[in-house]
Amino acid sequence: MQPIFGRRQAMALGAGAMAAAAMPARAAIPIAEVPPLRFAGERGARLRVLRPAKYIDPDEAIFNANTRRFTEATGIEVRVDYVNWPDMPVQVAVAANTGQGPDVIIGFGADAHIYADKLLELTDLADYLGAKYGGWYDLAKVYGRKWQGTAWMGLPMGGTTGPVVYRASWVKEAGFDRIPNDLNEFLRLCQGLKRIGHPCGFALSHAPGDAPGYANWLLWSHGGSLVDEEGKIALDQPSTLRALEYSRAMQETMIAGTMGWSGVSNNRAFIGGEVGLTQNGVSVYYALKTAQDAAQNAIAADTDHAEMPYGLATKAPETALTLTGMVPRYTRAPNAAKEYLRFMMEADQYDPWLTGCLGYWSQPLKAYGESAVWSSDPKLAVYRSAMDTPFYEGYRGPITPAAGAVAENWVLVDMFARVATGASSPADSLREAVRAARRWYR
Template sequence: MQHITRRATLALGAASLATGAQAQGVPRAEIPPPAQPIEQGAALRVIRPARFIDADETIFRENAARFSERYNVPVRVDFVGWEDIRPQTAVIANTGSGPDVVIGWADDPHVYVDKLHDLSELADYLGRRYGGWSFLARKYGMQHNSTKWIGIPFGGGTGPICYRASALREAGFDKLPEDHAGFLRLCQALKRINKPAGFALGNAVGDGNGFANWLLWSHGASLTDEEGTISINSRETLAALNYLRELYPTFAPGTLSWLDPSNNRAYASQEVHLTANGVSLYYALKNDPRTKPIADDTEHAPLPRGVSAGPPQSATVLNAMVFRHVRYPNAAKEFIRFMMEAEQYDPWLTGSLGYWSQPLEAYRQSAVWTSDPKLTLFREAMNHQYWSGYKGPITQASGAVAADYVLVQMCSSVASGQATPEAAAREAERRARRYYRA
């Protein structure tokens, strides 16, 4: 928690002053921003998910302080635990009070669509200025079957395979297999040499949902069909869950209770040598002298395709929304615009090593993506062709299924032996129908 005022801005010093120079390689169109005068006496409170990378929070706060300095608007920024921000957003929506800007998760604006300000003018400006919006930004930012923007995606973190190259070689592999059978053989070999894999099967917003979705999508399964009809109880889902019964015994102990920080810790402590993770893990390893040798031995690869035509992964998306009850909506929108402009956004993107990959196409030209070849893969995070609720529309129902960990718990019940694949798929179908009928 921090209040950012004019005085705090001055204390930030050179780090804030240097931000503009770092953004000069990002192309942009010279067009005027939306005319939305900030309300007299405005003050803002912002909440967003907690950082996994120190620079994410440090530079975000510096940028918020720059906004305060420029517009004389005090800003308070609160960083909230990943598993806590959705419950807090629900309270804000139901009570009609609270922060002016909520930067929540991908689906969240679709859960509260009737309680949000229309952000279309702002989205149009940013899209025209910075080369257009990425695939997932459009998916999550726009209301289904509408041109109305209900959220402004700040970026997305994707979780490809993160592995120790030396462990792969020791296990007899020179690259990561893309097929299910080959990936299973690799994980079995890693287990035999006591350098196992591990994937989150607990209620983890990013890693738990990411693993469950990969498992399903790589087998051709989906929560719904293109029309939004529940399709989870299918032969493709059963194939995925039966595969999980073979794969899970190769995992390190404890993955059933893993939350988002868990596999970071396990990989850094060499309890696992292969997992799925965003840039945060590599960033932490690279910037700590004690773990830099692990970073040097770490490589990234897309999640195994299985039967999918492309990488069967999506992104954990930060999505900003402004509730109708806020006192200073123009100030809130102007804050979002300011934070997305190149002078603020590119230093944030670069300083975090691309942890929250860009939603606007112009930022593909950011120097961060050529600064380290191990980062380049993450540039594509927001253009993956899978999303929460795939294959159907993103709606209040798809958001609720993700928030309730329906697919994660389907997988964990099979991995733990508490349910057969058939029973788990039926239960997931029953739970999903509750939300889709509401």
């Protein structure tokens, strides 16, 4: 699904120009009348922007087109550097700790918390955009604002989540008309898919994005969490043991080799017809739908999406890997940097980006939920509310460097992998995970 620190490397899945040309007509985005906000760029300002690389071609193509529009409108030259997703945390850390580098950093969700003391406050900009575009979704507020505060240190720009991606005809052949919301029934569905020769596949390898997304779902759907509201480790609970047992049962239903999957393996397995069900962003469907190949278009017609089963959660236990725009204190062009972020989030630029990517980076501002992309294809509907979720990395506690360290060191993923492969008992694996988490949570 999604999320989490550092996902997969960029992979060209289609033609950006073709996708942009095929975008649905613009919807009437509900825009409130608020006092205009502009940041006068510094004389002679030039901007360098750092952001994650594309995962689908229109992401970069349309982002670059919008950047050129900014230069045409302001005269401010902008260079955008794209970095592979797994390398982003290092690049952001180097810039923050050396006090030099890009003027705008578009990092991942928790970065604004980890480097809050090194960033310019963006509250005026966030308040303006929120008032104009219907307010911010919960996940945007969690990642953008200081913990339990009102000051915005980052500007969330969109999030990609990972619901169930499945072949409808094979799910029906396995005896189900839809994806069940009950965990036991979901397991029974996956057992049925394996029985008919179309198994499921979920990563518990060190695959950025996919493996943390699956591990988090296992934990959250059973009522567990890494920490409690105070930030104290809360893994050592019966709920975690139940999730570990469930992961072992799920592993028995999967295609062989998932423990060695990379970030693109589930995409290739699904597109190649090797699996009938996985968990992923919109990129799989985008690749199939825009392919210049009738066979892949036929797979797209049989592909659908659904929320991951809730289990004990009251909402889909998924988060969204979130892009967060930040302005470092060291920049010599703070106003130009803030004006760039404002420009990119306004409807004339943002809606074509959202739409051209088929909602891959789902909106953080509620008004963009009325974008034409969400009514252009009912199969995209599940991605519409990606950022309307209470779940985040480090849930249920404060977002801290410790939460990031636990994710980057695969503590939860490895906890489940040891049990799923039979290398460890649930109790032993849980104890090891608690010990590992305590290295950062003190």
